[in-house]
Amino acid sequence: QVQLVDSGGGSVQAGGSLRLSCAASGLLFGLYTMGWFRRAPGKEREFVAAIRYSGSPTAYADSVKGRFTISRDNAKNTVYLQMNSLKPEDTAVYYCAAARTIDFRTQGNYDYWGQGTQVTVSS
Numbered sequence: 010q011v012q013l014v015d016s017g018g019g020s021v022q023a024g025g026s027l028r029l030s031c032a033a034s035g036l037l038f039g040l041y042t043m044g045w046f047r048r049a050p051g052k053e054r055e056f057v058a059a060i061r062y063s064g065s066p067t068a069y070a071d072s073v074k075g076r077f078t079i080s081r082d083n084a085k086n087t088v089y090l091q092m093n094s095l096k097p098e099d100t101a102v103y104y105c106a107a108a109r110t111i112d113f114r115t116q117g118n119y120d121y122w123g124q125g126t127q128v129t130v131s132s
Contacts, residue, residue, distance in 0.1 A: 017029040072098075
């Protein structure tokens with residue numbers, strides 16, 4: 010049984026930082042592209058970042074480029090999202106996901122999803 014467990018969310022002030030983690034089990038982690046998506050209140054879920062199974066390349070949404078960094082540790086079956094210079098508009102539930110695809114911006118290509126972790130940024 011595949012499980013993705015998201016953690017690391019919380020409440021911070023604007024300009025602060027958080028690091029999200031996603032621990033995977035039940036799959037050959039090193040074969041999967043891993044992505045982060047988010048759903049803000051009243052909005053649809055959107056792509057945030059992704060990383061190929063080898064660690065490269067990575068991709069980011071324009072809204073987070075230069076502030077967020079995605080990384081992975083295949084030995085620990087874990088993917089991370091380091092979020093710096095957080096803004097109130099980053100407030101959302103963040104989800105990690107796993108895919109066997111080269112088109113990692115498309116949600117429909119992801120096979121497995123975490124339960125989500127809440128990030129709240131206050132001004």
